[in-house]
Amino acid sequence: MTTFSAQLPADTAPAVFPAHVIATDAEALQAAREFAEYASRDAALRDRERRLPWAELERFTASGLGGITVPRAYGGAEVSYVTVAEVFKIICQADPALGQIPQNHFGVLSVLRHVAEPAQQQALFQSILEGRRIGNGGPERGTRHTLDLRATAQRQADGSYRIKGEKFYSTGALFAHWVSVKALDENGQAVMAFVERGSPGLRIVDDWSGFGQRTTASGTVLLDDVVVPAERVIHSGHLAQMANIQGAFSQLIQAAIDAGIAHAAVADAIAFVRDKSRPWHDAQVEHARMEPFVIAEVGKLQIELLAADALLERAGRTLDEVAAQPLDDASAARASIAVAEAKVLTTEIALQASEKLFELAGSRATLAEFNLDRHWRNARTHTLHDPVRWKVHAVGNYYLNGALPARHSWI
Numbered sequence: 001m002t003t004f005s006a007q008l009p010a011d012t013a014p015a016v017f018p019a020h021v022i023a024t025d026a027e028a029l030q031a032a033r034e035f036a037e038y039a040s041r042d043a044a045l046r047d048r049e050r051r052l053p054w055a056e057l058e059r060f061t062a063s064g065l066g067g068i069t070v071p072r073a074y075g076g077a078e079v080s081y082v083t084v085a086e087v088f089k090i091i092c093q094a095d096p097a098l099g100q101i102p103q104n105h106f107g108v109l110s111v112l113r114h115v116a117e118p119a120q121q122q123a124l125f126q127s128i129l130e131g132r133r134i135g136n137g138g139p140e141r142g143t144r145h146t147l148d149l150r151a152t153a154q155r156q157a158d159g160s161y162r163i164k165g166e167k168f169y170s171t172g173a174l175f176a177h178w179v180s181v182k183a184l185d186e187n188g189q190a191v192m193a194f195v196e197r198g199s200p201g202l203r204i205v206d207d208w209s210g211f212g213q214r215t216t217a218s219g220t221v222l223l224d225d226v227v228v229p230a231e232r233v234i235h236s237g238h239l240a241q242m243a244n245i246q247g248a249f250s251q252l253i254q255a256a257i258d259a260g261i262a263h264a265a266v267a268d269a270i271a272f273v274r275d276k277s278r279p280w281h282d283a284q285v286e287h288a289r290m291e292p293f294v295i296a297e298v299g300k301l302q303i304e305l306l307a308a309d310a311l312l313e314r315a316g317r318t319l320d321e322v323a324a325q326p327l328d329d330a331s332a333a334r335a336s337i338a339v340a341e342a343k344v345l346t347t348e349i350a351l352q353a354s355e356k357l358f359e360l361a362g363s364r365a366t367l368a369e370f371n372l373d374r375h376w377r378n379a380r381t382h383t384l385h386d387p388v389r390w391k392v393h394a395v396g397n398y399y400l401n402g403a404l405p406a407r408h409s410w411i
Contacts, residue, residue, distance in 0.1 A: 011204060013197035014177060019131035020064035021075065025083040028068045032087040035063055040094035044371040047097075047378075050214050052206075056098055057133070057175050060091075066102060067129045069109050074125040081249065081323070082316035085256040089312070092260025093267070096378045097215040099257045101172045104136035107250045107409065108180045111192060114244050116234045123231070124194065127178070135176025137195070137221045139169040146386075147408060151183035151223065153191050159230040161185075163193055163201075167221040174204050174217040181223060182236065190237030193228045201226040212374070212381025240407050243327040245319055248335040250409045251343055252315055254385055258346040259305075259312050261382065265353035265375040266301050272361040272372070273298070294360055301353050308349045311342035333404040340391040340405070347388045350379035 022028050039056050046053055060066065069084060070076025079087075084106070092099035109128065112121055128134070139146050151165025163183055173179045179195045179202065195202055203222040210218070239246055277288035285291055318338035322331045354376035358365050365372050397403040 010200070011198055011202045014133075014175065016131050016177060017058060017062060019061050019067065019129065021129055022064035022068050022077045022079075024077060025079045028065065028077060028079050028083055028087055029090070031063045031065055032090040035060055035065065036090050036094035039091065039098050043095040044374060046095070046215050047374045048368075048371050052174070052217055053095070053098060053101075053215055054175070056095070057101065060098065060102070061131050061133060066105060066131075066133060067125075069106055070125045070128055071113060071121075074122060075129055076125065080316065081252060081319035082313060084249075085252055085312055085316040088253055088256035089260045089263065089309075092257045093263040094260075096257055096261050096264075096382060097213050099253075099260060100213055100216050100218075100382060101175060102133065103250075103253050103257065104138070104172055104180070105134040105176075106253060107246075108134045108136075108192070110246050110249050111180075111236055111239065112234065114242075114246055115236060115238045120231060120234060124178070132177035133172065133175060134178045134180055134194075135173030136169070136171045136218075137167045137173055137179045137181035137223075139167065140165070141168045149182055149184050149190065151181065153181075153183035153185045153193055153228075153233065155186055156227075161191075161193060161228045161230065161233050163195065163223045163226040163228055165223050167223070169218050170204070170221040171216050171218040173221050174206055174219070179204075179221060181221070181226075189235065190240075192234050192236040194232040194234075195223070195226055195228055196232075199226050199228075210381050212377035212379070214377075243329050243332040244407065245322060245327070245332055245335045247405075247407060247409050248315075248319055248332070248339045251336070251339045251386075252312075252319060254382070255312055255315065255339060255343040255346040258343075258350040258379065258383055259308055261375060261379045262305055262308065262346065262350040262353045265350070265357050265379070266298075266305055268372055268375065269301070269353065269357040269360050270298060272357070272365055272370075276364060277360070277362045278364075288362070297356065297360055301349070301356060304345070304349045305353065308342070308345035311338075311345050315339040315342040329404055332407075333398065336405045337395055337398045340394050343391050344388055344395070347383045347391075350383060351376070354379045 072078045153161045181193045201224040205220040208219040279288045283291045315338040322335045394405045
């Protein structure tokens with residue numbers, strides 16, 4: 001049998017640099033604003049030339065932003081869900097790839113909080129505070145659906161696991177120190193293995209070719225009999241058997257990313273119309289910004305953006321309220337529905353604003369030198385993570401029939 005190791009060079013682990021430890025919500029927000037200002041400088045160029053954002057990610061990690069959800073009991077800030085959403089929105093207005101890359105990092109930290117043993121939490125949370133990053137090794141190509149797994153984790157006599165499989169859409173894996181791999185154990189139960197970069201048999205292929213989110217390196221992870229010690233394997237399948245807000249939290253981050261894209265598109269539309277666009281001759285005005293129809297369309301975009309922001313903040317508050325009390329099916333469902341409501345509007349405004357930009361700004365806005373199409377490409381690509389039509393259905397079914405949404409990372 002041909003092995004992956006015969007086809008690809010050995011994996012190389014990224015260096016680990018010291019990270020600041022953020023202590024408060026206010027500090028997290030300030031760090032996000034400072035990072036966004038830095039990251040925005042070459043965002044269009046990185047997208048155009050597909051320059052992978054290594055330096056930017058190292059700055060993100062050094063700032064301490066990667067550890068803001070680590071529980072206080074383990075030395076982290078454990079910021080609110082409202083703050084997490086705002087941090088992602090701020091960063092993604094500058095460059096949504098730099099939000100999507102750590103998206104799964106934060107989702108996995110939430111899984112740890114729900115189902116990992118205390119010793120596992122201690123070790124992995126500490127590694128994050130020290131400056132390590134987690135990448136995704138969950139989805140696979142060619143399966144029936146995104147939750148269907150073929151990767152296997154076979155338990156060995158010494159208690160360790162041997163992981164075999166092939167992953168795709170592995171956002172952040174190339175930049176990570178840990179790759180969180182979902183697999184089925186010998187009993188067919190879902191587990192999550194934390195594979196350390198540089199492990200024999202691990203290969204990461206930079207083959208992401210999506211037209212949007214181009215610098216996320218969301219490509220292939222190959223696992224050829226990768227040995228993982230038992231203490232680095234958690235039984236993530238237990239999440240489906242308990243009331244939890246894991247899916248709601250994952251979706252909150254995704255909604256925040258789309259909101260950030262929408263903010264960038266609206267801001268660039270306004271700036272272009274003000275500074276570069278010509279008015280339509282029938283308007284009989286001196287500047288494009290004085291065209292009555294343009295003014296009205298910008299007003300509509302701004303109102304819809306504010307509505308999306310309001311539902312995003314409301315969703316974060318709902319998660320904070322639910323997490324502060326003992327969880328049950330009803331409260332977990334309330335959190336999921338609140339996030340679904342926000343996700344509908346953030347998806348719609350991200351797509352609408354990034355397309356409307358060209359109608360309002362005019363032909364010149366399509367020139368490659370401005371690279372304004374990146375907003376639509378990013379919005380269209382990222383909003384395909386899960387179909388928003390199912391969010392609308394979940395909301396309607398909840399209010400009309402009292403149906404509770406499913407328990408998984410997409411609701």
